[in-house]
Amino acid sequence: MRRDLLPTDAVAAGGTPEAADTGAGTSGAIGDDPGAGRQRLRFYQVGSFAVGNRLADPSQRTVQSDATRSNSLDSGHRACQGCGEALGARYALDAAMRAAGGQLVAVNATGCLEVFSTPYPETSWRIAWLHSLFANAPAVATGVAAAMRVKGRSDVRVVAQAGDGGTVDIGFGCLSGMFERNDDVLFICYDNEAYMNTGVQRSGATPSAARTATTEAIGPDPGAPFGQGKDLPRLAMAHGIPYVATATVADLHDLEDKIERATLMRGARYVHVLVPCPLGWGTASADTIAVARLATQTGLFPVYEAKNGSVTSVSKIRRVQPVEAYLGMQKRFAHLFGTPGRPDIVARIQAIADDSIARFGLLDSHAGEPAERGAR
Amino acid sequence: MERPFAITLDVGSSRANHTGSWRVERPVYLDYLPPCNDACPAGENTQRWLYLAESGSYEAAWRALVEDNPFPATMGRVCFHPCETACNRVKVDEAVGINAVERFLGDVALDKGWELPRPGSAADGPARPGTASGRRVLVVGAGPGGLSAAYHLARRGHQVVVADANAEAGGMMRYGIPAYRLPREVLAAEIDRLRPLGVELQLGHVVRDLAAERRDGAYDAVYLGVGAQLARRTDIPAGDSGRVLDALSLLRAAGDGSIELGRRVAVYGGGDTAMDVARTARRLGATDPVIVYRRTRDVMPAHDEELDGAIAEGITVRWLSTIDRFEGGKLVLERMTLGPDNKPVPTGELEELEADTLVLALGESADLSLVEGLDGVQVHDGSVLVDASMMTGAAGIFAGGDVIAGSRTVTDAIGHGKAAARGIDAVLGGEVRAPATRHELASFERLNTWYYDDAPRTIRPELDRIRRQSSFDEVFGSLDETNALFEARRCLSCGNCFECDNCYGVCPDNAVIKLDGAQLDGPPQRRYVVDYDFCKGCGICAAECPCGAIEMIPELI
Ligand SMILES: Cc1cc2nc3c(=O)[nH]c(=O)nc-3n(C[C@H](O)[C@H](O)[C@H](O)COP(=O)(O)OP(=O)(O)OC[C@H]3O[C@@H](n4cnc5c(N)ncnc54)[C@H](O)[C@@H]3O)c2cc1C
Ligand SMILES: Cc1ncc(C[n+]2csc(CCOP(=O)(O)OP(=O)(O)O)c2C)c(N)n1
Ligand code: SF4
Ligand code: SF4
Numbered sequence: 038m039r040r041d042l043l044p045t046d047a048v049a050a051g052g053t054p055e056a057a058d059t060g061a062g063t064s065g066a067i068g069d070d071p072g073a074g075r076q077r078l079r080f081y082q083v084g085s086f087a088v089g090n091r092l093a094d095p096s097q098r099t100v101q102s103d104a105t106r107s108n109s110l111d112s113g114h115r116a117c118q119g120c121g122e123a124l125g126a127r128y129a130l131d132a133a134m135r136a137a138g139g140q141l142v143a144v145n146a147t148g149c150l151e152v153f154s155t156p157y158p159e160t161s162w163r164i165a166w167l168h169s170l171f172a173n174a175p176a177v178a179t180g181v182a183a184a185m186r187v188k189g190r191s192d193v194r195v196v197a198q199a200g201d202g203g204t205v206d207i208g209f210g211c212l213s214g215m216f217e218r219n220d221d222v223l224f225i226c227y228d229n230e231a232y233m234n235t236g237v238q239r240s241g242a243t244p245s246a247a248r249t250a251t252t253e254a255i256g257p258d259p260g261a262p263f264g265q266g267k268d269l270p271r272l273a274m275a276h277g278i279p280y281v282a283t284a285t286v287a288d289l290h291d292l293e294d295k296i297e298r299a300t301l302m303r304g305a306r307y308v309h310v311l312v313p314c315p316l317g318w319g320t321a322s323a324d325t326i327a328v329a330r331l332a333t334q335t336g337l338f339p340v341y342e343a344k345n346g347s348v349t350s351v352s353k354i355r356r357v358q359p360v361e362a363y364l365g366m367q368k369r370f371a372h373l374f375g376t377p378g379r380p381d382i383v384a385r386i387q388a389i390a391d392d393s394i395a396r397f398g399l400l401d402s403h404a405g406e407p408a409e410r411g412a413r
Numbered sequence: 414m415e416r417p418f419a420i421t422l423d424v425g426s427s428r429a430n431h432t433g434s435w436r437v438e439r440p441v442y443l444d445y446l447p448p449c450n451d452a453c454p455a456g457e458n459t460q461r462w463l464y465l466a467e468s469g470s471y472e473a474a475w476r477a478l479v480e481d482n483p484f485p486a487t488m489g490r491v492c493f494h495p496c497e498t499a500c501n502r503v504k505v506d507e508a509v510g511i512n513a514v515e516r517f518l519g520d521v522a523l524d525k526g527w528e529l530p531r532p533g534s535a536a537d538g539p540a541r542p543g544t545a546s547g548r549r550v551l552v553v554g555a556g557p558g559g560l561s562a563a564y565h566l567a568r569r570g571h572q573v574v575v576a577d578a579n580a581e582a583g584g585m586m587r588y589g590i591p592a593y594r595l596p597r598e599v600l601a602a603e604i605d606r607l608r609p610l611g612v613e614l615q616l617g618h619v620v621r622d623l624a625a626e627r628r629d630g631a632y633d634a635v636y637l638g639v640g641a642q643l644a645r646r647t648d649i650p651a652g653d654s655g656r657v658l659d660a661l662s663l664l665r666a667a668g669d670g671s672i673e674l675g676r677r678v679a680v681y682g683g684g685d686t687a688m689d690v691a692r693t694a695r696r697l698g699a700t701d702p703v704i705v706y707r708r709t710r711d712v713m714p715a716h717d718e719e720l721d722g723a724i725a726e727g728i729t730v731r732w733l734s735t736i737d738r739f740e741g742g743k744l745v746l747e748r749m750t751l752g753p754d755n756k757p758v759p760t761g762e763l764e765e766l767e768a769d770t771l772v773l774a775l776g777e778s779a780d781l782s783l784v785e786g787l788d789g790v791q792v793h794d795g796s797v798l799v800d801a802s803m804m805t806g807a808a809g810i811f812a813g814g815d816v817i818a819g820s821r822t823v824t825d826a827i828g829h830g831k832a833a834a835r836g837i838d839a840v841l842g843g844e845v846r847a848p849a850t851r852h853e854l855a856s857f858e859r860l861n862t863w864y865y866d867d868a869p870r871t872i873r874p875e876l877d878r879i880r881r882q883s884s885f886d887e888v889f890g891s892l893d894e895t896n897a898l899f900e901a902r903r904c905l906s907c908g909n910c911f912e913c914d915n916c917y918g919v920c921p922d923n924a925v926i927k928l929d930g931a932q933l934d935g936p937p938q939r940r941y942v943v944d945y946d947f948c949k950g951c952g953i954c955a956a957e958c959p960c961g962a963i964e965m966i967p968e969l970i
């Protein structure tokens with residue numbers, strides 16, 4: 038129904054961008070080929086999984102493989118070693134820059150990404166970028182989009198970005214309004230599952246049982262409580278906006294593809310990117326991508342795409358894994374392991390993963406039933 | 414400079430902030446030794462030529478291959494490919510079909526008439542003015558070892574004469590290995606390619622006294638590659654009706670088409686030669702050749718694929734049997750059991766097997782009469798003793814191939830010939846180079862296999878079974894260009910960067926620089942360098958490199 042409210046001029050002014058898909062419900066069902074929408078490379082030693090490939094046609098390589106990529110977020114930033122958020126932001130914004138032909142404005146909420154990139158007056162940003170407050174990035178971005186419209190700059194695309202705290206908690210009011218008005222903004226949430234910049238406090242995106250500074254690993258229910266928290270991609274879908282997607286730093290081709298598509302669409306778009314935080318999760322800095330990959334291969338973080346409120350494609354699990362493989366490498370879950378450990382809690386988390394696998398149809402029949410997980 | 418309150422920095426880029434100082438470990442790009450290279454007895458750089466073949470640069474790939482081995486089309490047919498046994502891809506799905514790609518490259522080269530590198534072109538050869546060293550080397554035996562030595566010596570600028578007793582060159586490749594595995598035209602074409610290098614072949618030349626031959630020909634050095642030509646026999650009481658042959662004479666005669674075997678043929682032995690004999694007998698009209706072997710399949714020395722090939726052609730094996738006697742159209746066999754150490758133990762139980770001809774395939778030994786009385790040449794257990802440079806106890810006399818102890822294969826002989834050429838060159842005053850340091854092994858644990866796509870191995874076309882029983886046509890066909898390319902691209906490039914851009918992509922600090930053909934000093938650079946001004950040492954690049962070509966090493970702080 039919100040489709041009627043779509044500003045038709047914005048769609049018409051789109052130029053090359055793919056117009057907002059108004060055919061709600063017509064675009065495929067859950068379980069579409071994970072590669073649907075992006076071209077899958079013929080077998081080239083590393084197929085579609087690595088960043089680039091000397092043998093692949095340049096048009097099929099990622100933005101990141103390009104020696105002339107924009108490096109939107111430059112070297113010298115003060116993110117921790119192995120920061121997933123720094124990586125995810127460069128992945129996303131470089132893809133958006135290419136899609137928008139360099140005509141991009143980014144609005145950033147307060148959070149690590151803003152703090153580590155911009156200790157005034159020094160900055161790591163090589164794009165038009167502004168920061169105002171923790172809570173209001175969606176509203177500021179809406180204003181930027183309106184200003185561009187007034188100036189007749191339909192070529193300029195607007196991105197707003199924030200951490201999970203800035204998105205699911207303090208910024209949620211502004212964001213929900215931005216969705217409801219279907220403002221022409223791409224909002225990217227970099228989800229590291231806690232308020233990292235202020236010292237790892239629990240957010241609405243912190244997973245159950247995780248230890249944070251505010252959910253200590255003590256008592257009968259250690260870590261973050263079960264049954265609380267917010268699944269923002271699904272909340273965004275519930276707004277019926279044209280485009281919602283999830284992605285991780287472990288699948289670059291998928292992430293770039295989604296950002297590119299989202300950048301070119303009009304109206305409110307939301308992309309939720311899982312970005313592991315070595316400090317907050319207690320992982321080795323070298324494992325940032327590995328742990329994100331395990332989040333997807335356990336089913337705990339489903340990777341999918343939704344148009345107008347319906348899921349249109351999911352990334353199938355390639356090598357299904359038990360949740361222990363994922364939890365076990367993170368110190369924030371250390372209290373679940375060892376002797377005696379908390380196998381009951383691990384089992385509850387496994388049940389969450391199994392639910393997510395079933396809900397999104399993450400397993401191909403050949404990838405094995407959850408019972409066979411870990412076989413490969 | 415005046416700055417506003419609480420502002421300590423100038424307006425500018427964060428590139429002023431050299432985060433490299435945070436690092437406690439640094440990533441370095443290294444080339445590791447792929448297990449396939451490590452396992453190749455001819456010392457081929459398989460990973461390297463597969464890499465070149467992957468982009469369709471077949472000539473470059475072939476050139477990289479013939480740096481070590483001048484006979485790819487031959488090796489692509491007869492090598493037992495220990496490289497594939499060692500290949501890391503075995504642990505992902507199946508080994509890369511290295512041998513099939515080698516054959517493809519070898520065949521393309523013959524087809525296109527590519528020539529071997531000229532004298533003076535050895536990559537690790539002497540830096541001599543001009544190409545001719547003025548030194549003469551005699552190679553005795555034109556088997557794979559002798560020809561390989563000749564090739565590598567010629568490339569080092571020496572004048573090489575190869576003397577061989579046979580009418581044609583090739584040694585066992587020509588007179589032993591049957592044509593259905595190695596067509597003679599392929600072998601001849603690869604050997605012919607040596608002639609433009611100035612290698613002189615003296616065929617029909619038996620060397621009886623090596624010392625005299627060396628003196629009379631004024632040779633500065635010798636490579637002894639006479640192989641193992643004497644068939645081992647065993648005493649089997651045979652009546653007058655029983656015909657007993659040895660494997661080598663049968664195979665040699667089969668090549669000339671000058672033999673009548675009879676319908677019922679029994680072959681005694683359990684090595685690859687026994688398989689070749691039985692399969693050859695089949696093609697010569699024997700209805701159901703039987704292999705008689707003393708022990709069991711698990712301990713049989715023949716390679717599995719040779720035995721499988723024989724069984725597929727209708728050959729049967731009498732396991733745990735020895736031959737007691739051969740009389741009047743039948744063999745009397747004795748049943749054995751396996752004792753400790755897999756030694757066969759007689760049971761006294763006898764049985765009969767009808768046979769017109771018995772072929773003994775019990776192995777071969779070397780005829781070393783030509784070095785008898787040569788000071789210094791030591792023989793132990795029928796094998797010539799050599800040092801690490803392949804030199805015998807006699808100065809200037811080198812040996813390799815089947816005359817020395819070790820596994821007797823074409824590939825080993827080619828490797829020996831190459832090593833001996835290097836040794837001879839050193840003795841002849843060439844530049845003595847320290848052997849290249851062996852890189853650390855690219856073990857499977859170094860790989861991040863997530864990035865490799867699933868790609869099952871390509872199956873080589875096989876001649877149908879009916880035709881295999883009557884003709885000497887080649888059993889295995891070649892890959893065509895499409896599947897050879899596919900097969901090459903299955904290589905994981907263990908321990909050697911193949912430019913996948915992962916490290917360049919995954920660095921959160923943009924601290925990897927993609928050279929992308931940049932010309933720093935000289936030819937265009939591929940690959941990558943780390944910008945240590947900004948690298949924080951997180952290790953993601955090393956963890957996500959598919960082939961394990963990056964190592965994190967501690968900073969000395
Ligand atoms: C039936 C059979 C099948 C085989 N199949 C395979 C296979 O599939 N793959 C594999 O890798 N290996 C195989 N082998 C083993 C392989 O052929 C040998 O290991 C290899 O050929 C040894 O090479 P070489 O150079 O030492 O000697 P050879 O190949 O034996 O060559 C020695 C040469 O020296 C010559 N010669 C000997 N004495 C004198 C003399 N006094 N004067 C002049 N010339 C002399 C001989 O005429 C001969 O040409 C097979 C062997 C046999 C018998
Ligand atoms: C209104 C307001 N409250 C609190 C803060 C302090 N603060 C700065 S960053 C931050 C946490 C940000 O968390 P998140 O949005 O998840 O981003 P992250 O740092 O984890 O990337 C907080 C609480 C602030 N800047 N403004
Ligand atoms: S995958 Fe390639 S480099 Fe690795 S062992 Fe096999 S052939 Fe060699
Ligand atoms: S990923 Fe970048 S910062 Fe991390 S070790 Fe490698 S080069 Fe250094």
Ligand code: SF4
Pocket residue numbers: 442909910911912913914915916917941954957958959960961962963
């Ligand atoms: S990650 Fe890829 S590009 Fe980088 S060193 Fe490894 S193989 Fe080469």
Ligand SMILES: [Mg+2]
Pocket residue numbers: 200201202227228229230231232233
């Ligand atoms: Mg956060």
